[in-house]
Amino acid sequence: MTALLSLQAVSKRYGAVQANAGIDLVVDPGSIHAILGENGAGKSTLMKLIYGVESPDAGVMLWKGQAVNLNSPAEARALGIGMVFQHFSLFETLSVVQNIALIVPGRKADLARRIRALGDEFGLDVDPEAMVHALSVGERQRVEIIRCLLLNPELLILDEPTSVLPPQSVARLFETLRALQARGMAILFISHKLEEIKELCDTATILRGGQVTGRLDPRAHSAKDLATLMIGRAMPPPLPATVQEVGEVRLELGGLDYVNDDPFGVSLSDISLRVHSGEIVGIAGISGNGQQELAALISGEVVQAGDMIRMMGRSVDAVGVAQRRKMGFAFVPEERLGRGAVPEMSLADNALLTAHGAGLVQRGFIHRTPERAYTAACIARYDVRTPGPEAEAGALSGGNLQKFIMGREMMLDPKLLLVSQPTWGVDIGAATDIRQRLVAMRNAGAAILVISEELEELFQICDRLHVLHKGHLSPSLPTAQTNAEQVGTYMIGAGA
Amino acid sequence: MNAVDFILAGMLAAATPMLLAALGEMVVERSGVLNLGLEGMMALGAALGFITTYTYQSHALGFLAAGLGGAGLSLLFALIVLGFVANQVAAGLAIGILGTGLSALFGKSFESLTISGLPKLALPLLSDLPVVGVLFVQDAVVWLTIALALAIWATMNHSKLGLIIRAVGENPHAARAIGFRVLPIRCAAIGFGGALAGIAGAYASTVYTPLWADGMIAGRGWIALALVVFGTWQTGRVVFGAFLFGALSLGELTTQAAGVNIPSQLLACVPYIVTILMLAVISSNRRRMRLNTIASLGQPFEK
Numbered sequence: 001m002t003a004l005l006s007l008q009a010v011s012k013r014y015g016a017v018q019a020n021a022g023i024d025l026v027v028d029p030g031s032i033h034a035i036l037g038e039n040g041a042g043k044s045t046l047m048k049l050i051y052g053v054e055s056p057d058a059g060v061m062l063w064k065g066q067a068v069n070l071n072s073p074a075e076a077r078a079l080g081i082g083m084v085f086q087h088f089s090l091f092e093t094l095s096v097v098q099n100i101a102l103i104v105p106g107r108k109a110d111l112a113r114r115i116r117a118l119g120d121e122f123g124l125d126v127d128p129e130a131m132v133h134a135l136s137v138g139e140r141q142r143v144e145i146i147r148c149l150l151l152n153p154e155l156l157i158l159d160e161p162t163s164v165l166p167p168q169s170v171a172r173l174f175e176t177l178r179a180l181q182a183r184g185m186a187i188l189f190i191s192h193k194l195e196e197i198k199e200l201c202d203t204a205t206i207l208r209g210g211q212v213t214g215r216l217d218p219r220a221h222s223a224k225d226l227a228t229l230m231i232g233r234a235m236p237p238p239l240p241a242t243v244q245e246v247g248e249v250r251l252e253l254g255g256l257d258y259v260n261d262d263p264f265g266v267s268l269s270d271i272s273l274r275v276h277s278g279e280i281v282g283i284a285g286i287s288g289n290g291q292q293e294l295a296a297l298i299s300g301e302v303v304q305a306g307d308m309i310r311m312m313g314r315s316v317d318a319v320g321v322a323q324r325r326k327m328g329f330a331f332v333p334e335e336r337l338g339r340g341a342v343p344e345m346s347l348a349d350n351a352l353l354t355a356h357g358a359g360l361v362q363r364g365f366i367h368r369t370p371e372r373a374y375t376a377a378c379i380a381r382y383d384v385r386t387p388g389p390e391a392e393a394g395a396l397s398g399g400n401l402q403k404f405i406m407g408r409e410m411m412l413d414p415k416l417l418l419v420s421q422p423t424w425g426v427d428i429g430a431a432t433d434i435r436q437r438l439v440a441m442r443n444a445g446a447a448i449l450v451i452s453e454e455l456e457e458l459f460q461i462c463d464r465l466h467v468l469h470k471g472h473l474s475p476s477l478p479t480a481q482t483n484a485e486q487v488g489t490y491m492i493g494a495g496a
Numbered sequence: 497m498n499a500v501d502f503i504l505a506g507m508l509a510a511a512t513p514m515l516l517a518a519l520g521e522m523v524v525e526r527s528g529v530l531n532l533g534l535e536g537m538m539a540l541g542a543a544l545g546f547i548t549t550y551t552y553q554s555h556a557l558g559f560l561a562a563g564l565g566g567a568g569l570s571l572l573f574a575l576i577v578l579g580f581v582a583n584q585v586a587a588g589l590a591i592g593i594l595g596t597g598l599s600a601l602f603g604k605s606f607e608s609l610t611i612s613g614l615p616k617l618a619l620p621l622l623s624d625l626p627v628v629g630v631l632f633v634q635d636a637v638v639w640l641t642i643a644l645a646l647a648i649w650a651t652m653n654h655s656k657l658g659l660i661i662r663a664v665g666e667n668p669h670a671a672r673a674i675g676f677r678v679l680p681i682r683c684a685a686i687g688f689g690g691a692l693a694g695i696a697g698a699y700a701s702t703v704y705t706p707l708w709a710d711g712m713i714a715g716r717g718w719i720a721l722a723l724v725v726f727g728t729w730q731t732g733r734v735v736f737g738a739f740l741f742g743a744l745s746l747g748e749l750t751t752q753a754a755g756v757n758i759p760s761q762l763l764a765c766v767p768y769i770v771t772i773l774m775l776a777v778i779s780s781n782r783r784r785m786r787l788n789t790i791a792s793l794g795q796p797f798e799k
Contacts, residue, residue, distance in 0.1 A: 052675075087670075089670035089674045091671075092791075093666055093791075094662065101659060103674055261782050263783050263787055
């Protein structure tokens with residue numbers, strides 16, 4: 001049998017980074033083939049090469065045994081390759097059918113009919129006339145998949161398709177993919193989630209640092225084996241679960257309402273929660289359900305009148321970021337570059353931005369020596385890989401910068417810490433480290449609120465969970481008494 | 497001729513230079529590029545259009561030269577902002593100043609010369625209507641401009657080309673990921689906008705007031721830029737805005753002619769004050785702005 005797609009010694013370099021080095025890959029027709037690897041292992045680059053978005057520096061790509069040289073996605077689509085991007089390539093101000101008409105030829109009425117037909121056949125229902133900005137993330141993914149399927153591809157590439165879905169939608173996606181496989185379509189499934197790959201895929205190619213470290217049948221190997229190939233050592237041990245008495249209330253939201261006048265944003269209604277000293281409370285939910293708005297209200301970036309937010313027992317609705325921070329509040333936002341750190345400034349100056357109260361400024365002038373010492377301490381203590389305090393924040397990798405920002409905030413020894421997506425894009429080793437430090441802070445008596453899309457992470461570190469869906473918050477769910485199923489039900493708004 | 501007749505008869509022609517330039521700029525901005533050099537491109541078009549029309553006694557050649565001149569200057573702008581990924585605001589301002597300077601240089605020896613305008617064409621039946629009939633007696637360029645507005649509306653909203661331009665303007669990275677070539681598309685949009693700006697300038701110097709004088713564009717390029725925002729990047733609203741400003745600028749003349757005792761400088765300010773007020777009112781509706789604004793406007797794109 002001729003392989004559908006075969007790559008031989010494919011390499012790609014971006015500046016100093018060797019994203020792919022001598023990759024060999026064979027995809028058979030009708031196979032669901034996993035590409036497994038950590039963030040930064042080179043998975044996305046490899047897919048861009050296959051889909052013609054980028055051209056390889058070296059190596060050969062064979063399609064059904066014929067050497068091909070792709071210069072654009074249009075050429076890849078003409079061969080029969082379709083791709084669903086992790087960050088969707090949809091346009092929010094266009095309707096579903098307009099988005100699809102961009103690359104699928106045909107009249108609008110015909111397209112709308114075919115969209116509905118595909119929806120019925122593969123469980124991908126979506127309204128062709130809906131505007132994309134009004135769709136949920138799951139629906140957007142369906143639009144992307146439909147857009148590919150309308151071109152009758154023989155190979156469908158899905159880049160981290162489950163990272164944006166609640167558990168129930170993942171099951172539904174897998175059914176769709178199996179139905180496509182039954183039609184003879186080959187699927188390249190990119191993921192870093194081991195259990196999913198074991199469940200769905202019949203072959204796996206494992207990448208680490210831009211190189212292939214394994215080729216195997218994931219169903220025949222344990223998750224531990226896969227993890228070892230993926231991260232180069234055994235999985236870090238799980239965190240010790242200790243139950244402790246909680247202290248006083250550090251953050252209290254009492255019926256918080258917020259009307260968002262941004263039509264692409266989310267309004268919040270009647271959000272109530274408490275975070276005590278000595279506990280970690282998690283907010284689960286798919287991004288775009290009000291997480292950004294909630295974080296901005298708690299951090300003080302958005303201020304509104306009322307008596308709905310209390311910190312350390314004081315009403316803080318009317319006061320801004322600086323005063324809340326003075327009271328012992330610290331915040332690690334989701335966007336590292338631009339909000340968590342200024343990319344063009346040195347680490348030392350970035351440290352100064354929130355640690356200016358720690359003796360780094362006197363009479364309005366910056367004290368360079370303590371500033372450097374503070375930054376150096378942060379770099380050393382939180383294992384930030386960088387040449388030193390003078391390095392530009394924008395030059396650090398995502399994981400390293402996250403460690404730096406977390407360290408900067410933790411060194412302030414806050415009474416209340418709000419962390420948004422603490423380990424997003426961070427490799428497993430650093431992620432474990434960050435989680436352990438959060439637990440240590442909790443044990444030392446800090447109150448911590450974590451907003452995260454990673455359910456596993458929340459279950460590891462949180463004492464209690466809430467789920468945010470379309471601006472509504474679920475009741476408090478003690479982690480020990482709930483499970484992913486129940487949380488997932490709230491994530492799609494079906495919880496009672 | 498009473499004031500109403502005067503305004504009705506003249507507002508379309510008065511609006512045409514602003515409308516042509518605004519329509520082109522709307523397409524450019526829809527693709528995600530902000531071209532602040534409009535005023536200079538209009539000035540260059542006005543000078544080249546007048547020189548060519550005067551020399552060859554042909555308005556068609558004049559418009560051709562003006563369109564080519566405007567497109568040429570805008571392609572220089574494209575080279576700077578797309579090729580060298582420079583800041584669009586700074587580059588646009590610089591190109592605008594260059595265009596104004598070039599127009600003064602080329603037009604120097606043509607100052608105070610005159611040429612004839614274009615004949616008016618009356619639409620049958622409509623032009624016989626009472627009161628509004630005068631609205632339908634206009635020169636060919638006015639009619640062509642209205643036809644062009646219709647064509648641009650149809651293209652932007654109902655054709656694949658329009659979809660692609662809007663997609664590139666909203667999210668160039670996604671557009672590239674699905675296989676559209678962002679830079680060539682933007683470059684073509686800039687060239688189109690520049691050509692229209694040049695033609696708009698030529699209309700002002702060879703038809704509307706058939707003479708060349710340095711500085712004769714007199715801020716109409718800036719009004720055209722404001723009109724695009726005023727119309728929230730929608731063709732119909734841009735056309736409405738342009739006609740409104742055409743009427744306003746004539747209103748100023750009629751008030752003067754009627755002998756109302758208001759300083760003429762103050763009256764001349766009215767269209768600009770209205771521009772500022774309308775922009776403030778429109779921008780205050782955050783919801784509407786967010787739904788219509790071009791997401792990548794003014795941001796450099798590097799693949």
